[in-house]
Amino acid sequence: MSDLTWDDPAGGIVAIALPASGTVATMRWWVAVMVVLAGVVALPPPAGAAERRRVCQVRDDRLTELSGLVATGSGYVVVNDGSDLAGHRKIFYLNARCAVVRTVSYPSRPRDTEDLGIARDGTLWVADIGDNDAERGTVALWRLAPGAKAPVLYRLSYPDGAHDAEALLLAPSGTPVIVTKSVGAGGVYVPAGPLTAGRITPLRRVGDVALPVTTTSNPFSFGGRLLITGGAVSPDGRFAVLRTYADAFEFAVSGGDVVAAVTTGRARPVAMPDEPQGESVAYSADGTALLTVSEGSDPVILRYPLPGRAAVTSPAATRASRGPSSSARPSTSESARVAAAGHKGVLSFGRVVTGAILVAGALVLILTGASRRRR
Structure with missing residues (x-):
């Protein structure tokens, strides 16, 4: 499988090596890519x-x-x-x-x-x-x-x-x-x-x-x-x-x-x-x-x-930075609430959707090709 490349918005070319097709690693990799593309909807302005x-x-x-x-x-x-x-x-x-x-x-x-x-x-x-x-x-x-x-x-x-x-x-x-x-x-x-x-x-x-x-x-x-x-x-x-x-x-x-x-x-x-x-x-x-x-x-x-x-x-x-003191062991009372972090996006929703569709299409083609090769 060839590498995936695209233009970096800050300049240069981005390349990510793809794992062997038809494996669990492939699926995990594409899930990560989808998460990254979803994150592109939130490009905050630099500060400080x-x-x-x-x-x-x-x-x-x-x-x-x-x-x-x-x-x-x-x-x-x-x-x-x-x-x-x-x-x-x-x-x-x-x-x-x-x-x-x-x-x-x-x-x-x-x-x-x-x-x-x-x-x-x-x-x-x-x-x-x-x-x-x-x-x-x-x-x-x-x-x-x-x-x-x-x-x-x-x-x-x-x-x-x-x-x-x-x-x-x-x-x-x-x-x-x-x-x-x-x-x-x-x-x-x-x-x-x-x-x-x-x-x-x-x-x-x-x-x-x-x-x-x-x-x-x-x-x-x-x-x-x-x-x-x-x-x-x-x-x-x-x-x-x-x-x-x-x-x-x-x-x-x-x-x-x-x-x-x-x-x-x-x-x-x-x-x-x-x-x-x-x-x-x-x-x-x-x-x-x-x-x-x-x-x-x-x-x-x-x-x-x-x-x-x-x-x-x-x-x-x-x-x-100075003398000794007692040290309590850590508590384990932290909340276990799980939810996706919300961030306000500055890119158009259409661009994100388009990127997601392209990635999904590529995933289908890759998995289909892998399946044919195994037959």
């Missing part, structure tokens, strides 16, 4: 990109694959994604000038740490959830209480097979919410019970999140606008954000229900054009801006202000 500024530059040879970021009262905490070098597989504390001031080692080797979250009591959660080849039997979360010498490992398993994921949302209740890195719509998962060290906790799927498709320029063209690469919840718990390689999308959170916010809420886009490889997003310690950092040598932390956002006190950020 022109206002970004450099905060500081990380000049440490160990920090070249930054995939997770949180802000503290005195600086930042970062992690690399899956690294082959032991010296890179740590939790790194940075000061306000992006210099490394402390590191914390894992008691055993993590597989692919992709995101960070910070709880209200200052506890750090490291999401060891990357799985590029979708082959892991379990994923993991590491919990580091303020002042602790090492994080505690909790293993989790998906109910529907392996998934690659790079986004962690830590709800105000303490519930960790994992969002997968899937084309078209990311799956949203929460633990089905209390996390227990030394045991595998099953996850349950509580919804899907389909972000609007924008025209924001990025190194990965059309594909860079489809994949969720990071997430965060604001210090006061009133907002949640998910990002792609091109944009961030912020959702208002009501009653602490992060799951309902990202699965049924209306996304407010913040364009983050041409970041080298944006796989992280965080809120500033006072909640007035979004912060990002890319993979690569000497990465720069960037700040995107949130106009009109009042500063909040962040006890979590203060506790994460």
